[in-house]
Amino acid sequence: MRPFKYTSANDASAAVNLVTGNPNARFLAGGTNLLDLMKEDVERPDELIDITRLPLTQIRRLTTGTNQGGITIGSLGTNTDAANHPLIRQDYPLLTQAILAGASGQIRNMATNGGNLLQRTRCPYFYDVAMPCNKREPGTGCGALEGINRMHAIFGWSEKCVAVYPSDMAVALAALDAVVKVSPPGGKERMIPFADFHRLPGDTPEKDTNLNHGELITAIELPKNRFADHAYYLKVRDRSSYAFALVSVAAALDLQGAGNRIAQARIALGGVAHKPWRALKAEQLLVGKEATEANFRLAAEAAMADARPLAHNRFKVELGKRSIVRALHMALTGGKA
Known part of the structure; x- marks a missing residue:
C-alpha cells in the first residue's frame, strides 16, 4: 500500500471541502472495498478523509417532501443496521433480503449504506494491475472482452468494458425506485433517482457513477409502495x-x-x-x-x-x-x- 495522508472530518461540509480540494483524495467510511483496492494498488489516493464521525446514520419515516410516507436511510449507517431495522423489515423486506444475501456478517457490520453503492467491480482484470483494463487505466484495453468472461455483462456493455456491478443492496434499491441524496461542494443538496446514479461503461468505463468529485452521499430515500407482502x-x-x-x-x-x-x-x-x-x-x-x-x-x-x-x-x-x-x-x- 502506498503512503497517504489521513484526516478525520467532524462535519459534512468540511469533509466535502477537503475532498474537493484534492483530486486524489477519497472519503473513508467502512473501507471494505476501498482499502482492498489500495492494497492491490488499483486505487492510489494520497489522502483519506474519515467521515465515520458524521451524524448520518439515522433511519426514519419521512413526514414531508416528495417521498412522504417512505423512509430515509443514513449513508453512514451499516448494512447490518439497515437490514435489521424494523421499518425496513416491515415495509421493504426486499431490501433486507438483498443486504443479507451480500458479503458476510463481519463485512456487513463494517460496510456503510452509502459505501455499498460505490463498490467497484470485482472483475479480475480490473484487480490485476498487470492486465489491460480501461476502467483502471483508460486507453489500455479490456482484457475481459477477449479473455475469460464467464462472470461478465450480457446487457449494456461496450467495447471498452464488459465488467459487472457487484452490489446486492443496490439491485433491491433499483427495484424500489430509491433516490440518492447528495451533498455537493458549496451547493444545495441534490436528489439523484437511482436509475441515474450508476452509469453504463460507454466510452468512459472509469466512471462508475454520476457523482462529481467531492460529492458526498448523505442518505438514501425510499418512496412508499405496496410491495411489502409480495x-x-x-x-x-x-x-x-x-x-x-x-x-x-x-x-x-x-x-x-x-x-x-x-x-x-x-x-x-x-x-x-x-x-x-x-x-x-x-x-x-x-x-x-x-x-x-x-x-x-x-x-x-x-x-x-x-x-x-x-x-x-x-x-x-x-x-x-x-x-x-x-x-x-x-x-x-x-x-x-
Whole structure:
C-alpha cells in the first residue's frame, strides 16, 4: 500500500471541502472495498478523509417532501443496521433480503449504506494491475472482452468494458425506485433517482457513477409502495455464501383483487450489467395481467430479449429467464416455496 495522508472530518461540509480540494483524495467510511483496492494498488489516493464521525446514520419515516410516507436511510449507517431495522423489515423486506444475501456478517457490520453503492467491480482484470483494463487505466484495453468472461455483462456493455456491478443492496434499491441524496461542494443538496446514479461503461468505463468529485452521499430515500407482502430477492451464485451473483433478481408485485391481478411490478437484475439492470419491458408486460406461471415466463422472455452474451457467459441468458420466473413465483407466495 502506498503512503497517504489521513484526516478525520467532524462535519459534512468540511469533509466535502477537503475532498474537493484534492483530486486524489477519497472519503473513508467502512473501507471494505476501498482499502482492498489500495492494497492491490488499483486505487492510489494520497489522502483519506474519515467521515465515520458524521451524524448520518439515522433511519426514519419521512413526514414531508416528495417521498412522504417512505423512509430515509443514513449513508453512514451499516448494512447490518439497515437490514435489521424494523421499518425496513416491515415495509421493504426486499431490501433486507438483498443486504443479507451480500458479503458476510463481519463485512456487513463494517460496510456503510452509502459505501455499498460505490463498490467497484470485482472483475479480475480490473484487480490485476498487470492486465489491460480501461476502467483502471483508460486507453489500455479490456482484457475481459477477449479473455475469460464467464462472470461478465450480457446487457449494456461496450467495447471498452464488459465488467459487472457487484452490489446486492443496490439491485433491491433499483427495484424500489430509491433516490440518492447528495451533498455537493458549496451547493444545495441534490436528489439523484437511482436509475441515474450508476452509469453504463460507454466510452468512459472509469466512471462508475454520476457523482462529481467531492460529492458526498448523505442518505438514501425510499418512496412508499405496496410491495411489502409480495417481494423476493433471488441470488444465484457458485457457492452458497460469500460469493458474487452470476445472476440475481429483485422482484416485487402489487396485487389487486381475488384473481391476483398485477397492478404494478418491479424487476431488477444483478450480475448482468455495469449497473443494476431494470427489466422495464418485463414490468410493463405484467401490468394488468394475472400473476400466473405463463405470464411470468412471458415476462422473463421479454426481460432477456436484448441480452448480448459474451463467449463464456451465454448460460446467463437461460439462467436469467429461470431466475426471473422463480423470483416472481416466490414474490407471489410471499417467500414461500
